[in-house]
Amino acid sequence: MKIVALSALVIAAIVYVVTSILGPSGWVGYVNSAAEASMVGALADWFAVTALFKRPLGLPIPHTAIIPTRKDTIGSALSDFVGTNFLAEEVVRGKLSSVAIAARIGAWLRKEESAERVTAELATVLRGVVTVLRDEDVQAVMEQAVVRRLVDQPWGPPLGKILARVFEDGSHHRLVDLVTDRAYAWVRDNHETVLGVVAERSPSWSPKFVDEMLADKVYTELLAFAWAVKVDVNHPMRQALDGFLVEFAKDLQTDPEMMQRAENVKQQVLEHPEVQGLISSAWGTAKRMLLDAAEDPSSELRRRVRDGLVNLGKRLESDPGLQSKVDGWVEGAVGYVVRNYATEISTLISDTVERWDGKEASRKIEIQVGKDLQFIRINGTIVGALAGLLIHAATQLF
Numbered sequence: 215m216k217i218v219a220l221s222a223l224v225i226a227a228i229v230y231v232v233t234s235i236l237g238p239s240g241w242v243g244y245v246n247s248a249a250e251a252s253m254v255g256a257l258a259d260w261f262a263v264t265a266l267f268k269r270p271l272g273l274p275i276p277h278t279a280i281i282p283t284r285k286d287t288i289g290s291a292l293s294d295f296v297g298t299n300f301l302a303e304e305v306v307r308g309k310l311s312s313v314a315i316a317a318r319i320g321a322w323l324r325k326e327e328s329a330e331r332v333t334a335e336l337a338t339v340l341r342g343v344v345t346v347l348r349d350e351d352v353q354a355v356m357e358q359a360v361v362r363r364l365v366d367q368p369w370g371p372p373l374g375k376i377l378a379r380v381f382e383d384g385s386h387h388r389l390v391d392l393v394t395d396r397a398y399a400w401v402r403d404n405h406e407t408v409l410g411v412v413a414e415r416s417p418s419w420s421p422k423f424v425d426e427m428l429a430d431k432v433y434t435e436l437l438a439f440a441w442a443v444k445v446d447v448n449h450p451m452r453q454a455l456d457g458f459l460v461e462f463a464k465d466l467q468t469d470p471e472m473m474q475r476a477e478n479v480k481q482q483v484l485e486h487p488e489v490q491g492l493i494s495s496a497w498g499t500a501k502r503m504l505l506d507a508a509e510d511p512s513s514e515l516r517r518r519v520r521d522g523l524v525n526l527g528k529r530l531e532s533d534p535g536l537q538s539k540v541d542g543w544v545e546g547a548v549g550y551v552v553r554n555y556a557t558e559i560s561t562l563i564s565d566t567v568e569r570w571d572g573k574e575a576s577r578k579i580e581i582q583v584g585k586d587l588q589f590i591r592i593n594g595t596i597v598g599a600l601a602g603l604l605i606h607a608a609t610q611l612f
């Protein structure tokens with residue numbers, strides 16, 4: 215485009231020289247005046263365009279090389295302009311309210327491929343976070359946030375409340391049924407063991423056949439008792455057990471001695487080497503599980519996340535109430551950012567321009583808008599020719 219603009223100037227100069235040789239009489243004078251004014255217009259616009267980016271002919275003419283010498287001022291003005299007219303809260307909120315962000319996100323997210331893409335990105339983030347975290351730091355947090363809470367929190371009252379609710383609902387009856395079933399099965403299958411216990415407890419002077427008869431009687435009664443407890447849900451033994459459990463739950467909440475026993479059991483449990491080893495290895499196990507689930511596209515974790523995203527997309531697309539909420543959240547969040555950080559955001563422009571080298575900045579801008587600026591030179595050449603022609607014509611007329 216520079217070549218085209220320069221060619222127009224050269225053509226005007228050639229025409230001027232030729233018409234000057236031929237003489238200014240007749241129509242040649244009109245062409246000569248037009249060519250002369252065309253050169254003036256071309257040179258004037260060349261000077262104006264060049265003065266934006268450099269000093270014409272390298273001469274230190276005032277108010278030239280405007281962009282290289284005043285780039286910081288231009289960047290600051292542009293930054294203020296963007297901050298005032300584009301990062302105003304009402305402007306941003308108005309734009310967001312017309313976009314229907316929630317509905318668009320929902321329409322995109324409800325597609326399987328979109329949900330899969332988001333899931334894959336979330337898995338990548340999860341892998342990065344889990345990999346970056348140091349095991350000893352996570353272990354320390356777990357000990358402070360979990361283990362310390364377990365140690366500091368008394369177990370008796372909350373455990374008593376839970377047991378009281380379980381016993382009131384009768385949810386423990388299945389456990390009692392299981393215990394009675396196993397007790398009856400044990401008595402039934404351990405006839406010899408019962409006989410041996412009775413024989414050991416009998417006096418040394420007692421005849422053996424008497425011991426055997428007594429043992430059989432004891433075994434029969436014990437088996438009958440176990441069966442009765444097993445089949446009769448209203449058996450006194452069961453009722454006594456229910457009463458004991460209810461009293462036990464109450465003592466855990468109100469009896470200082472029982473509460474202290476619960477605390478002693480807690481300390482023994484938490485200080486047991488196996489429990490300590492379990493706590494120490496909990497993060498390592500969880501870490502491996504998370505990494506394996508994040509790596510495997512068919513894992514239950516990723517499948518549930520993917521299905522959840524698809525369902526969320528469907529709701530965002532079809533539920534006006536949810537759309538309104540999400541749009542309100544987005545507008546509020548962006549409005550907060552713009553209201554409090556618009557200046558910091560807009561200064562990105564001025565800071566970036568300040569870091570540019572003056573000549574490099576001038577070169578970048580010239581490359582972007584240079585084509586249009588060369589058209590200014592071409593137009594100046596043409597307009598100058600027309601102006602010269604009109605001025606010559608008016609001179610001849612008057």
